[in-house]
Structure formats: C-alpha cells, structure tokens
Amino acid sequence: MVTKIYFQLFLLILFSVNIKSQIRFKSYLNDSIKYDLVLSRVNGDDRNYLSELVLKTNVPDSIKNVFFKMPNAKVILFLKDSSTSWPMNLLLYEKFRKEPILYQKRITNRKQWELHLKNIDISNWLELLTIKKKVTKHKKTI
Secondary structure (H helix, E strand, C coil): CHHHHHHHHHHHHHHHHHHHHHHHHHHCCCCCCCEEEEEEEECCCCCCCEEEEEEEECCCHHHHHHHHHCCHHHHHHHHHCCCCHHHHHHHHHHHHCCCCHHHCCCCCCHHHHHHHCHHHHHHHHHHHHHHHHHHHHHHHHC
C-alpha cells in the first residue's frame, strides 16, 4: 500500500516537472529567439583541425534539453504551426548541425526566412524527421 502511494507520488512529481518544462519550452518559441553563427572545431588528426559553421541559439540548455528529448511527431507539429515554425527551424539547425550558409547575410529574421527559405527548410526537416521516425520504429521491432 505504502509503495503504491510512493509510486503514484513519484509519477505525479515526474509528470508536473515534465509539464513545467514543456511550458517553459513553449515560451521560447517566439520571435525573440536569437542566434549566432560560430565556427566549431571538428576533430581531425593532431595537426589539422577542420572547422564548420554552426548556428547557436540563445535558448538556455535546460530548454534545449526538453527540445532534444521531444518526439519527432511533436517537433513536426511545432514546425507546421506558423507561430512556432521560425524558432523551431533555428533549433533544428542547432540540433542537427546543418550548415547555415544562407543565414550569414541574407536571412536575419522571420520575415526574410518566410520569403526565401521557409518552404525549403520545412520540407527538408519534415523529410529528415519522418525518416528518423521510421528508423526508430524499425529498431524497436528488431
């Protein structure tokens, strides 16, 4: 009896922490999200270090962790929602370390992104997330 109560209490605490994290995460999905383009080292041999251009957002790590653990189906919903598609796109660039070449000079805000890259980016993300979802399901059945 006591064990069952502790287990229920544990589930309640776990559920409430998860909901609070998701609410905090959603509060970052707006136009106030900022990003920087930085050169990141890629491990090479001892003499040569390669660099790649990566996009880094101003979202705190605790919020990014919620995003990184989010199921692809939920990410797709945020990506398809016009009010959250821009910040979700930036977080996906950061997560998958996709090279943000056009973000150097041409794309600096949501409006420019919607004019030039939105359809391409969303199409690419949907394809990638759908493939990853299928691979994950396939691994579970093996």
